[in-house]
Amino acid sequence: MKITWKWLEDWVELPDRPEDLAHLLAMRGLPVQSLERGASFDPGIVVGSVVEVARHPDADRLSLCTVDIGSERLSIVCGAPNVAAGQRVAVAQVGSRLPDGTKLRKTKIRGVESQGMICSERELGLSDESQGIWVLPGNPPVGAPLASVTGSADPAIDVEITANRTDCMCVVGIAREVASARGAGLKPAPALRAEGAGALPEVKIENPADCLRYMARVVTGLKVGPSPDWLSRRLQASGFRSINNVVDATNYVLREFGQPIHAFDAANVGGNAIRVRRAKAGERLTLLDGREVALTPAHLVIADSRVPMGLAGVMGGLPSGVTDATTAVVLESAQFDPALTRATARSLGIASDAADRFAQGVDPEGVATALDATARILADVAGGKVVRDRVDLWPGRAERPQIALSLRRLAQLLGVAVEKDKATQALRSLGIEGAGPWKKQDGDEVASFRVPSHRLDIEIEEDLIEEVGRVIGYDAIPRRLRAVSTAYQPEAGAAPFDNRLADLARGFGFHEALSPVLVGEIPPEARHGLEDSEIWEIQNPKSRELKHLRVGLLPGLIGAAARNLHHGIREVRLAEVGKVFRASPPPLGSERHEAALILAGKSDEWDHPGAEEDRYLELKGAVEALLRALGIDSFRTDAYHEPCWKVGTGASIRASERRLGRLGEVAPSLASALGLNRPAWAAVLDVAALAAVVPAKRGYRPVARYPASKRDLAVIVPADTHHADLEDAIRAAGGAQMEEVRLFDVFEGGPVGAGKKSMAYALEFRAPDRTLLDREVDGLMEAIVRALQTKFGATLRGGAPARRSGGVPS
Numbered sequence: 083m084k085i086t087w088k089w090l091e092d093w094v095e096l097p098d099r100p101e102d103l104a105h106l107l108a109m110r111g112l113p114v115q116s117l118e119r120g121a122s123f124d125p126g127i128v129v130g131s132v133v134e135v136a137r138h139p140d141a142d143r144l145s146l147c148t149v150d151i152g153s154e155r156l157s158i159v160c161g162a163p164n165v166a167a168g169q170r171v172a173v174a175q176v177g178s179r180l181p182d183g184t185k186l187r188k189t190k191i192r193g194v195e196s197q198g199m200i201c202s203e204r205e206l207g208l209s210d211e212s213q214g215i216w217v218l219p220g221n222p223p224v225g226a227p228l229a230s231v232t233g234s235a236d237p238a239i240d241v242e243i244t245a246n247r248t249d250c251m252c253v254v255g256i257a258r259e260v261a262s263a264r265g266a267g268l269k270p271a272p273a274l275r276a277e278g279a280g281a282l283p284e285v286k287i288e289n290p291a292d293c294l295r296y297m298a299r300v301v302t303g304l305k306v307g308p309s310p311d312w313l314s315r316r317l318q319a320s321g322f323r324s325i326n327n328v329v330d331a332t333n334y335v336l337r338e339f340g341q342p343i344h345a346f347d348a349a350n351v352g353g354n355a356i357r358v359r360r361a362k363a364g365e366r367l368t369l370l371d372g373r374e375v376a377l378t379p380a381h382l383v384i385a386d387s388r389v390p391m392g393l394a395g396v397m398g399g400l401p402s403g404v405t406d407a408t409t410a411v412v413l414e415s416a417q418f419d420p421a422l423t424r425a426t427a428r429s430l431g432i433a434s435d436a437a438d439r440f441a442q443g444v445d446p447e448g449v450a451t452a453l454d455a456t457a458r459i460l461a462d463v464a465g466g467k468v469v470r471d472r473v474d475l476w477p478g479r480a481e482r483p484q485i486a487l488s489l490r491r492l493a494q495l496l497g498v499a500v501e502k503d504k505a506t507q508a509l510r511s512l513g514i515e516g517a518g519p520w521k522k523q524d525g526d527e528v529a530s531f532r533v534p535s536h537r538l539d540i541e542i543e544e545d546l547i548e549e550v551g552r553v554i555g556y557d558a559i560p561r562r563l564r565a566v567s568t569a570y571q572p573e574a575g576a577a578p579f580d581n582r583l584a585d586l587a588r589g590f591g592f593h594e595a596l597s598p599v600l601v602g603e604i605p606p607e608a609r610h611g612l613e614d615s616e617i618w619e620i621q622n623p624k625s626r627e628l629k630h631l632r633v634g635l636l637p638g639l640i641g642a643a644a645r646n647l648h649h650g651i652r653e654v655r656l657a658e659v660g661k662v663f664r665a666s667p668p669p670l671g672s673e674r675h676e677a678a679l680i681l682a683g684k685s686d687e688w689d690h691p692g693a694e695e696d697r698y699l700e701l702k703g704a705v706e707a708l709l710r711a712l713g714i715d716s717f718r719t720d721a722y723h724e725p726c727w728k729v730g731t732g733a734s735i736r737a738s739e740r741r742l743g744r745l746g747e748v749a750p751s752l753a754s755a756l757g758l759n760r761p762a763w764a765a766v767l768d769v770a771a772l773a774a775v776v777p778a779k780r781g782y783r784p785v786a787r788y789p790a791s792k793r794d795l796a797v798i799v800p801a802d803t804h805h806a807d808l809e810d811a812i813r814a815a816g817g818a819q820m821e822e823v824r825l826f827d828v829f830e831g832g833p834v835g836a837g838k839k840s841m842a843y844a845l846e847f848r849a850p851d852r853t854l855l856d857r858e859v860d861g862l863m864e865a866i867v868r869a870l871q872t873k874f875g876a877t878l879r880g881g882a883p884a885r886r887s888g889g890v891p892s
Contacts, residue, residue, distance in 0.1 A: 093257035126178025152225020159196040164214035181207035252340030262511040278467035294478025341452030342436035348410035353387030395423040395440035415453035445536035508553035587657035597638025600628040607752035631663040635678035644758035675769035682762035721804035743767035815869035
């Protein structure tokens with residue numbers, strides 16, 4: 083939250099330097115994110131008086147201005163539409179530097195020499211306003227340095243506020259912390275003079291649970307116009323845009339006290355009546371931002387005697403809003419139900435500062451303070467007269483809560499003994515008063531403390547202890563290493579097996595990814611067979627990209643691969659193990675664990691020299707290696723298809739009649755929908771199915787005593803032939819000596835012919851009791867070839883099968 087030094091100084095005595103203030107706040111748990119010292123002006127930037135404005139001889143949109151700076155008259159070319167004779171302006175002379183470091187030089191603009199520059203607020207670093215020059219308020223002396231006219235720079239401090247400290251999301255809240263740290267009190271607020279006469283609106287709250295407090299004041303005789311310089315500058319420094327003096331006053335009070343204030347044009351409050359009620363079915367309201375919304379009884383509105391004037395705690399309505407013609411306003415300050423305000427804003431998709439504050443909860447006692455402050459400012463900046471009386475309905479008034487504090491518990495949590503008087507004084511400095519004396523209780527001393535209305539975050543004893551620790555200073559707590567004995571707690575549930583899978587995937591060269599559980603629209607290819615009713619949809623998502631619980635890991639990995647490739651990564655090898663969700667069976671749905679791998683991009687030439695463009699076999703090998711590392715030695719791969727895979731590439735992996743997973747080349751339509759414009763190969767594994775077939779104990783397999791005989795076999799088969807069927811036939815024909823069958827190449831086109839494909843296998847034969855003779859292996863190869871010819875119409879590619887190694891000559 084941004085505030086300025088002088089604004090804070092209105093409320094509390096500050097340290098000598100902004101750096102000291104930043105340190106003080108950091109020690110209180112309110113670190114300063116940034117410190118901006120404000121604009122400091124070069125002595126060469128002075129006050130000038132525009133004497134004459136003439137048209138530029140060679141440009142319609144430029145003016146040739148004669149400007150008196152006291153010591154001389156300058157001829158300056160100016161492009162601002164609002165420059166006029168008689169104005170007091172900021173003039174940067176030749177040789178001076180602007181706050182951004184730009185040094186002014188004498189230049190020619192469209193052939194006319196310009197002897198300086200008439201500055202805008204943006205060029206002086208004062209605001210983002212750049213539509214025209216800055217016309218200085220009042221009648222400052224000509225030739226005076228601008229710094230002497232505007233005063234010294236006002237540093238801006240950006241304080242980081244945690245979500246629970248809503249009391250510190252305002253100037254007064256920060257001032258309370260500074261006062262506590264410096265052992266001082268807050269400065270008194272200026273007094274309100276309410277001496278005007280006028281009629282107050284009749285206010286009625288229909289349901290006290292919806293509106294715990296509602297106050298109203300009337301200010302008459304207003305003149306709507308620009309805000310004075312001090313008001314607009316403080317608002318701009320804190321992130322608000324200056325609109326007019328009435329709206330700026332309400333925004334100023336929001337920043338100063340943390341209490342939203344709304345101003346209704348009194349002339350547009352029908353029947354001079356205000357009703358805090360639920361909307362009626364069919365009612366509509368045009369909001370201040372021009373949007374028209376349809377209302378329901380779930381929405382709380384502020385209405386007059388006939389129609390809604392605003393959404394309570396969210397945004398006002400346009401018909402009752404302040405305009406240039408407004409002369410009297412009804413000021414509203416209230417405490418609305420936080421849950422109802424939050425629900426209204428979300429259901430209508432409205433984000434506003436007021437809704438945020440009311441949704442977090444406001445100080446019920448601060449409602450009156452903020453209302454009076456707004457009325458006082460309007461009297462000051464808009465010439466208004468504040469009506470003497472005010473409306474105050476407080477059906478939700480409640481006693482401030484009391485919380486007991488134990489000295490023993492205080493010492494136990496802080497790690498240092500704190501005297502009871504010191505603890506009492508620490509809490510009192512924060513406005514937390516004792517509700518009674520300290521009492522002895524079971525060898526301990528206990529006292530109750532009354533929580534101030536603005537500290538909505540203090541609910542339990544530990545909150546009080548934290549406050550004592552903040553005040554005495556965490557750096558005052560001694561550093562001591564405490565001996566703590568802890569028992570080993572093994573991981574429960576699926577976590578150990580998930581971690582084991584992730585470790586194995588990393589060992590095979592994959593990088594572990596963590597994709598968001600909340601996702602946007604799920605592509606049709608990734609939700610095959612799932613009805614809408616089976617997909618969890620968040621009722622109040624923060625964005626359209628985060629409205630569903632994921633049903634699979636594949637889309638997230640594809641998106642991650644796309645982002646990495648777009649950022650110049652040559653090869654992507656990602657793995658993820660995590661939960662996926664279904665909305666069935668109702669009402670709680672179900673969740674399960676998946677593991678997924680993805681390959682995309684080009685292999686590193688050093689790691690995989692001569693690697694193929696089609697990386698299906700590389701992925702399949704990684705999956706098979708992972709299964710074997712788990713102890714799953716018996717599995718088979720079958721042809722399989724679903725929309726997430728490119729046609730003809732999908733396969734399922736099965737073991738013991740269970741489907742362990744599926745793999746294939748990602749369908750181009752799915753890849754494109756997720757931003758991936760290159761081929762990718764992926765595998766998705768069912769963690770529960772894997773865990774079910776992993777042996778409890780790994781069996782020992784003796785190291786083979788005799789060498790294997792290796793052969794390569796390439797056959798040409800019809801294009802629709804599946805690898806799994808070929809492998810089954812090869813193993814059956816190879817008999818007991820067939821030890822391993824590995825597909826290492828698939829080729830289509832060219833000499834193979836249309837409707838055909840070549841599939842090359844590496845085969846290994848081994849006998850447990852002897853070295854196989856060549857003629858034995860040759861006989862087995864002939865049997866395999868005959869079986870393939872008979873069953874699939876296969877023909878050998880490139881002649882007889884190749885012998886690679888092993889075997890004993892016949």
